[in-house]
Amino acid sequence: MTKEEAKKILAAIRPGDQDRLESAFAEALQEAEKDAELARWFAEEQEFDLAVAAHLKSVPVPFGLKTRILANMPPRNGSKSQWVVALTAAAAAALFLLAQLISVSRGSAQHSGLLSDYEQEMMSFVKLSPPLEMESLKIKPIEQWIAERKAPLADIPPGIAAVETMGCRVLSFRGSPVTLICFCHGQTVAHLLMIDRAVLPGLKPGKPPVLTSQDGWTTATWADQRYVCMLAVHDGPTAVRRYLPRA
């Protein structure tokens, strides 16, 4: 084996130990042990590879890509299919990256940042009119469906509960389930999202809903003892206030 041939083979070894036992690399690795210059070249190559790999892994995934993918997926069936497993794994990887980015860059503002991330991610989801997993014009079957899945279910404010339902879906935020119930009021669709308050501890219960408007959408966010609720409507604040518990 010439030095150039050895280099070509050694170049295909990933930095770390995962490829070292591969039989195809054995001869080239032996050559590197015997040849000091080749060994030095290989060490530099591995160092270079490690640096490039770290840079490639630091490329951020676009915010909301996971929700965008999930929103366009067909609704899940009862049993976990293979794509759900793969998607969950991919989503977990994306969430882990996001969590890392957030934990590094944020200190005391972590809670409010997390809430902001939650609102952004959920908004990127509802804006795509996601398919519902369960459809019903009545709230009772929807509540039963949610309860069976042990997904978050807060007390629905009377202003929303009086509106006709469309259906619901369970999605995920950083590994925690989020319940989405859609209500239809004339041409307006109201999206009510509920998540365990432990995931968003920055929001204190009993406070009036916080209203935010952006791009023609208005969100209202509030918390009770167990859950954080977010109502998102493609309309102005006035339209949203009529649904709220304490406006």
Place this chain on the structure above:
Amino acid sequence: MPLYRFALSLSREPCDAADLTQQTFLLWAAKGHQLREQSKVKTWLFTSLYREFLRAERKRRRDLEFDCDTQLSDVQILPVAANHLDCDAVIRALLDLEEIYRAPLSLFYLQEHSYKEIAETLALPVGTVMSRISRGKARLRQHLADGAHESISKREIA
């Protein structure tokens, strides 16, 4: 998400990469059940994404021609210190590579795949994958060195 980063390395545009990633998961939702071996899911996703990319590229540009005959000896390998690598420069240099090098090298640097899995994903013989990784790295170093020289020249002019 390694799949997105692979898509980005192929398409070179974040929006296209997001579309490719989404399209791959939609394909998985439609056809993934046909896969019998759970252990092959990762390869399936990367392979499907790569095929989707090629299909879109063919549609966009009917006749792709690559200089496949370049030999390793044609490429001047320049020393680039690993600890002096700038992240943006590395990603730019990687994205500037020709697709035949970019695809195997991106998979290699994502460190999720062995050279055999890369061969399977890209439907190439293992020897070709090894050659392209080796040549791709040489070209990557070349791009990084060119970029560094350019940057120094600009600083000197300024």
